[in-house]
Amino acid sequence: MNTPVSTDKDLWVSWEAYHRSIEQLALKVHESGWKFDQVLCLARGGLRPGDIFSRIFDVPLAILSTSSYREEAGTVQGSLDIGKYISMTKGSLQGRVLVVDDLVDSGITLERVLQHLREHFPSVSEVKSAVIWYKACSSVKPDYYLDYLQTNPWIHQPFEEYDSIRPHQLNAWLKKGEVT
Numbered sequence: 001m002n003t004p005v006s007t008d009k010d011l012w013v014s015w016e017a018y019h020r021s022i023e024q025l026a027l028k029v030h031e032s033g034w035k036f037d038q039v040l041c042l043a044r045g046g047l048r049p050g051d052i053f054s055r056i057f058d059v060p061l062a063i064l065s066t067s068s069y070r071e072e073a074g075t076v077q078g079s080l081d082i083g084k085y086i087s088m089t090k091g092s093l094q095g096r097v098l099v100v101d102d103l104v105d106s107g108i109t110l111e112r113v114l115q116h117l118r119e120h121f122p123s124v125s126e127v128k129s130a131v132i133w134y135k136a137c138s139s140v141k142p143d144y145y146l147d148y149l150q151t152n153p154w155i156h157q158p159f160e161e162y163d164s165i166r167p168h169q170l171n172a173w174l175k176k177g178e179v180t
Helices: 015-032 047-057 108-120 158-164 167-175
Strands: 010-012 038-043 061-071 076-082 095-104 124-135 144-149 154-156
Touching: 015 047, 015 124, 015 144, 038 047, 038 108, 047 061, 047 095, 047 124, 061 108, 076 108, 095 108, 108 124
Parallel strands: 010 154, 038 061, 038 095, 095 124, 124 144
Antiparallel strands: 061 076
């Protein structure tokens, strides 16, 4: 599939560009010299970046589910829900933690997650944040970001195509692009 041309209102991201952006963000964090003990990714948008960061930096991955974009196939922001628990394989969240997400839009999610960590995880000694896209309309500035988006475009990420597919449509979906 060809990726549409981006404008001030819409930023279209291909799979290749998406993965390259995660790698470039990881390099930026590495070059800063800051060392962290764990990656906390914010699900769902931060799952892929968090997984890649965890692998590259060889640190444990923790997952905190958050959700605010549920209406209209994920295009309308509603109330923010933050999961009660953080999922990780062993131990608890502690030490220096890098919070990773795909983007900071309004800033509400990042602000509330940082507050949640301060209130419920006293063993966390330091927290920094990393996102691919930082929109100008955000109320909070992440510690690390790859692209600052002055015009606050809607970001069309490659995995969003799955938002409109349902299980009964998978057979036809898998056949798209096949030559018969």
